[in-house]
Amino acid sequence: MKKRIMILIITVFAILVGLFIYRNTLSSEINKLQLDNYFTALEKNNGFMGSVAVFKKGELLYSKTVGFSDFEKKMKADKHTKYRIGSTTKTFTAVLTLKAVEEGKLSLDDKLNIYFPNIVNAKDIKIIHLLNHRSGIYSITSEPDFLNWRTKPKTREEILAIIKSGKSQFLPNSKAYYSNSNYILLTYILEDIYKKSYNDILKDKITKPLQLRNTYLDDKINTQDKESKSYRFIADWEAELESDISIPLGAGGMVSNPIDLAKFIKALFKGEILNPKTVKKITTFQETVGLGLFETVINGKVAYEHPGTIDGFRANYIYIPENDIIYTLMTNGLNFKEKDIQKTVLDAVYGKPIEIPEFEPTYEVTSKNLDTYLGVYTTSEIQHFKITINKKGTILTAQGTMQELFSTMAIDKHKFRIGAIGVKIEFKPNENIMIWEQNGKTIIFRRE
Structure with a gap:
């Protein structure tokens, strides 16, 4: 009986050691x-x-x-x-x-x-x-x-x-x-x-x-x-x-x-x-x-x-x-x-699962469609800051005061996304309103 208990203890110990080694091996690997x-x-x-x-x-x-180190010449980047x-x-x-x-x-x-x-x-x-x-x-x-x-x-x-x-x-x-x-x-x-x-x-x-x-x-x-x-x-x-x-x-x-x-x-x-x-x-x-x-x-x-x-x-x-x-x-x-x-x-x-991003399907717009959104928008929440909405062909662009120019992607009627900064924009043209959603916060901008 004692011999069986000892064998059982050794077996359990071996399993625990094996799990410890396994987990530590996983933690040092990457998918x-x-x-x-x-x-x-x-x-x-x-x-x-x-x-x-x-x-x-x-x-x-x-x-x-x-990607490319020189897009125009199609020179691929490498390590x-x-x-x-x-x-x-x-x-x-x-x-x-x-x-x-x-x-x-x-x-x-x-x-x-x-x-x-x-x-x-x-x-x-x-x-x-x-x-x-x-x-x-x-x-x-x-x-x-x-x-x-x-x-x-x-x-x-x-x-x-x-x-x-x-x-x-x-x-x-x-x-x-x-x-x-x-x-x-x-x-x-x-x-x-x-x-x-x-x-x-x-x-x-x-x-x-x-x-x-x-x-x-x-x-x-x-x-x-x-x-x-x-x-x-x-x-x-x-x-x-x-x-x-x-x-x-x-x-x-x-x-x-x-x-x-x-x-x-x-x-x-x-x-x-x-x-x-x-x-x-x-x-x-x-x-x-x-x-x-x-x-x-x-x-x-x-x-x-x-x-x-x-x-x-x-x-x-x-x-x-x-x-x-x-x-x-x-x-x-x-x-x-x-x-x-x-x-x-x-x-x-850290061994956490990786999610492959799903890119939202684009919503087809014409250059004329975009005219209803163009203008300069301000908000009472941020003083001395404006966002200029413009267009280039069928692409709507957004540029804040002293900020770089961002392109948007149309994802639905009146709705756009700026992928580079994780922003979603919704326009209400009849009310001259732009709703800016970023990092869980929503800011209302009004067209001047």
Whole structure:
């Protein structure tokens, strides 16, 4: 009897161990076929062009690239394609600034008036206030005509004149306000203290030591060098205008690819670039803002990120310390909600089921049908903000104040969808009303 009980205990123990091993094996795998089908659906329905990668404990779990690097020439993108990463550049600039602090070339408490005394409140603004967006300095991207001159070269003197002309948004260190000017100024400071170009500093301190061959401050886009152009979807993919890199610099001018970006994030948090004490400073948050990154929550776990947008490009990384997971995304054409792509890939990492998106059937409209919706719409819920509804052929377009232009898709009578930002619009033409539904919230706009 005792022998049978012992055999039973051993058997149960073996089963439990087997289940433990099985579950842990599953948790380290990812359903690549389902993810491939997901990205194929996005590509076929003009939802996404770009590349993603996800790592766990330093091992590549999955990567995928779809779409074209040059749509006009039908040049397919591949794993070597490079994309502009916009404000994701700021994490690199923050790391270079902190590297300079470690080397004794500057201090986080240094005042801005040492370098740029003519900027408002310069004597009260510290280097750390530039890093965590608590300087109150006006952002050059808020200039009313920014979209008109962003494609033309600007000298340092011209950029500084624009920054100086802007009013301070608040007293330094009283709150956070995201300002691209902060990181443009950090770029100039780095170039002055090292007496080198930003690109050379980046190469010396980060890309060469880490062997990141596809990461640098861009110049003009060169598709022959595996650099991608950017697009927006208006009936078909249309090329975006190209910002001149003399403007964003270390605030948003770099190119990279998902593998390089993930290697950088891994090296950063493993203490391979900065010492552990400095890395801890990066993740000291005020109002979810750290030094060159932001705090977020993914699947109930604390994570770090820094999204980036420039022209039609978007980029982001997600680092989840608890599970040592790094997710990176870069896109040169987006007509689908980016957060849904992020969620799908990370759900796959955590063993959750993947849903292949179902694209709503289109509703046929004529150019004349669209005339009833055209105009400028405002709402009492958002001051100084307007949405202009226009058309291009049989495509209805929507553009908010200081926002990019989005195409819509007709899904029913008077009803449209903007895939890139997950918006549904319903018009009531006889009442001059537009109902805007996004993220579970509904806003009523009225035609002027």
